[in-house]
Amino acid sequence: MSVSPVVLLELKAINLSFGSSQVLNQLSLEVREGEIYSLIGPNGAGKSSVINIINGIYQPQSGQIIFAGQVLHNYKAKDAPYLGIARTFQNLALFKQMSVLDNVLTGRVLKSHHSLLGALLSLPSTRKDDDLQRLKAEEILKLLNLQEYRDQLVSSLSYGLQKRVELARALAAEPKFLLLDEPMAGMNHSEKQNIAKFIQTINQQLGITIFMIEHDLAVVMDISDHIVVLDYGKKIAEGTPQQIQEHPEVLSAYLGTQALEAH
Amino acid sequence: MSDYARSLISLLAYHATARPDAIALRHKKLGLWQHWSWKNLLELSERYASALYEYGFQNKQTFLIVSAPNIDVVAISLAIQALGGEVQLIDQSVDTLKTEDFLRHLAILKPDYILVEELEQLVSIETLRYHPIYIFYIEQSKLSTFEYDYVIAADKLLKNSNEKYRIDFKKTQLEPAQIAFSFERIESNQRLRVQYSHQDLIAEAKHLVQNHHLDHHEEAFVTRAFSSVGHIRYLWPSWLLAGFNLNIPETLNTRDQDRQIISPTLILGTNETYARVEQLIYNRLPSDKWLAKHYWHALQKQKNEEKLSLIDKFSFSLFKQVILEELGFSHLKVALTVGQPVKLATRNFYQSLGVKLHEWGEYAEWQSTQLDNSQLHSLPITTIT
Numbered sequence: 144m145s146v147s148p149v150v151l152l153e154l155k156a157i158n159l160s161f162g163s164s165q166v167l168n169q170l171s172l173e174v175r176e177g178e179i180y181s182l183i184g185p186n187g188a189g190k191s192s193v194i195n196i197i198n199g200i201y202q203p204q205s206g207q208i209i210f211a212g213q214v215l216h217n218y219k220a221k222d223a224p225y226l227g228i229a230r231t232f233q234n235l236a237l238f239k240q241m242s243v244l245d246n247v248l249t250g251r252v253l254k255s256h257h258s259l260l261g262a263l264l265s266l267p268s269t270r271k272d273d274d275l276q277r278l279k280a281e282e283i284l285k286l287l288n289l290q291e292y293r294d295q296l297v298s299s300l301s302y303g304l305q306k307r308v309e310l311a312r313a314l315a316a317e318p319k320f321l322l323l324d325e326p327m328a329g330m331n332h333s334e335k336q337n338i339a340k341f342i343q344t345i346n347q348q349l350g351i352t353i354f355m356i357e358h359d360l361a362v363v364m365d366i367s368d369h370i371v372v373l374d375y376g377k378k379i380a381e382g383t384p385q386q387i388q389e390h391p392e393v394l395s396a397y398l399g400t401q402a403l404e405a406h
Numbered sequence: 407m408s409d410y411a412r413s414l415i416s417l418l419a420y421h422a423t424a425r426p427d428a429i430a431l432r433h434k435k436l437g438l439w440q441h442w443s444w445k446n447l448l449e450l451s452e453r454y455a456s457a458l459y460e461y462g463f464q465n466k467q468t469f470l471i472v473s474a475p476n477i478d479v480v481a482i483s484l485a486i487q488a489l490g491g492e493v494q495l496i497d498q499s500v501d502t503l504k505t506e507d508f509l510r511h512l513a514i515l516k517p518d519y520i521l522v523e524e525l526e527q528l529v530s531i532e533t534l535r536y537h538p539i540y541i542f543y544i545e546q547s548k549l550s551t552f553e554y555d556y557v558i559a560a561d562k563l564l565k566n567s568n569e570k571y572r573i574d575f576k577k578t579q580l581e582p583a584q585i586a587f588s589f590e591r592i593e594s595n596q597r598l599r600v601q602y603s604h605q606d607l608i609a610e611a612k613h614l615v616q617n618h619h620l621d622h623h624e625e626a627f628v629t630r631a632f633s634s635v636g637h638i639r640y641l642w643p644s645w646l647l648a649g650f651n652l653n654i655p656e657t658l659n660t661r662d663q664d665r666q667i668i669s670p671t672l673i674l675g676t677n678e679t680y681a682r683v684e685q686l687i688y689n690r691l692p693s694d695k696w697l698a699k700h701y702w703h704a705l706q707k708q709k710n711e712e713k714l715s716l717i718d719k720f721s722f723s724l725f726k727q728v729i730l731e732e733l734g735f736s737h738l739k740v741a742l743t744v745g746q747p748v749k750l751a752t753r754n755f756y757q758s759l760g761v762k763l764h765e766w767g768e769y770a771e772w773q774s775t776q777l778d779n780s781q782l783h784s785l786p787i788t789t790i791t
Binding site: 244277278281282284285288290291293294 | 436437438656659660663
């Protein structure tokens with residue numbers, strides 16, 4: 144997917160604090176349509192807080208959130224899906240005793256046009272809508288290569304597969320902006336490679352803009368178009384993976400020369 | 407030779423006339439089994455033939471197909487053959503064919519036309535020092551926009567066709583010796599090829615149909631049609647000759663679940679296929695249940711050709727139906743093996759289930775050609791270094 148010059152999300156001078164603890168300090172960033180945008184930094188740098196602000200879970204004390212050209216006032220988590228923002232969580236948030244297909248279908252709730260009466264009477268319009276939701280869910284299963292697990296209970300799947308199901312459910316809402324909170328946490332090398340490939344597929348084939356927090360720098364460097372480095376709630380560097388790897392402040396303050404040499 | 411059995415095309419036309427509404431093909435797509443009658447298949451194939459003719463495809467030209475089987479690929483392959491063309495296939499599953507291997511095949515085979523499943527497969531195509539007349543793709547991704555006017559979506563092939571030149575398969579006369587399929591493999595500096603004419607394939611099919619009393623009631627299950635010499639050489643022409651149902655699973659990964667649903671009467675596989683399916687059962691046998699343990703021990707005795715006790719035989723009878731249903735073999739009539747024979751232990755395992763594995767056919771006779779310098783120089787730049 145080629146990155147468009149159009150800015151899809153803009154955070155302007157965001158300040159967030161909990162009591163006396165300043166989590167984000169005058170943070171500004173711009174995410175362009177079609178890019179894979181990664182936020183990296185040490186633990187406690189404020190990365191998850193950024194995602195929670197974009198997702199409407201936290202409300203910053205000051206600053207502006209602009210999404211698709213619209214300034215978001217009094218923005219809450221319940222508004223995010225309507226704007227086309229979906230997310231996955233650092234810890235899995237799935238219905239473990241439901242099948243993979245049913246989990247993905249729960250992500251279609253906003254796109255469904257059911258009425259209670261229609262469902263009770265099994266009206267043709269309801270059945271048609273059911274078929275459409277199933278078709279859309281099936282397309283996502285195909286994209287993420289989950290067809291063989293369609294009818295399996297989520298609890299019976301490996302951790303890597305469960306992460307992929309969570310990704311599938313987020314995609315079911317047909318978002319234009321996808322937030323991924325440590326999508327590779329707890330995965331082995333091959334699972335990481337796999338999920339990285341699917342993130343690229345989602346970005347390239349569906350044209351979805353990705354905003355990702357991830358600790359695995361090798362993967363971040365491999366798949367990102369743009370990287371921001373956060374430290375103590377402040378942006379210390381940003382640029383392409385190449386620029387980040389050569390940035391002196393990043394090298395000395397965060398990544399350490401050895402880590403990058405290893406990469 | 408009966409007139410209708412002169413070519414694969416005349417066989418299709420025959421079934422479309424004799425049993426137009428009988429199901430010819432089932433394919434699972436996006437979780438749903440879809441089916442096509444002989445009449446539907448003939449109509450779609452004729453439409454593709456007309457469209458390909460408009461795109462300049464001619465007698466004796468080659469058309470490389472690199473795709474898992476599905477209705478469009480089946481219809482296009484029949485259309486190619488109806489126009490007197492040769493369907494070229496690569497002897498490797500699409501799932502495992504790497505981009506560099508694909509480009510290497512293209513550079514050496516230089517097919518006149520190409521069909522790929524996904525546009526993504528064409529990434530790096532510009533590194534080739536040749537381009538085919540047309541490349542068609544079935545599924546588009548937003549990955550790349552190809553500006554090349556010779557890269558066309560397969561659905562446009564039909565939409566753009568004005569069917570000015572209608573190709574009627576019933577009137578199509580093909581030479582029985584015309585090559586229908588060829589399989590290709592590139593190994594180091596060698597090109598390996600095996601070709602099958604319409605008459606070769608039909609002769610093999612007649613032999614198979616007669617020997618195993620196959621008729622139009624069979625449900626055949628085919629997973630790797632366009633990447634397996636055995637499937638194309640035996641199952642494909644038998645399908646068209648006997649007029650049975652050909653069932654294509656959703657993906658290679660879902661084949662075990664899909665086979666369970668279809669419960670075919672006819673299957674064909676290699677020794678690896680049967681060993682893999684056998685392993686599925688071992689993996690699922692509960693290790694902590696005494697009955698399952700006993701069954702396991704009885705199986706080991708059967709595999710080692712030891713004498714079975716009455717209790718062993720009883721445990722076989724208890725497990726037999728469940729396992730057959732689990733494997734999708736409960737209606738199995740004919741299980742064919744091609745290539746290397748299966749191991750004795752595996753054969754005994756199936757025998758304990760009442761499934762007799764029939765070795766069938768001869769090894770494919772691959773013709774080898776040494777690649778010369780000019781062919782090696784035509785390889786994509788990335789693969790020379």
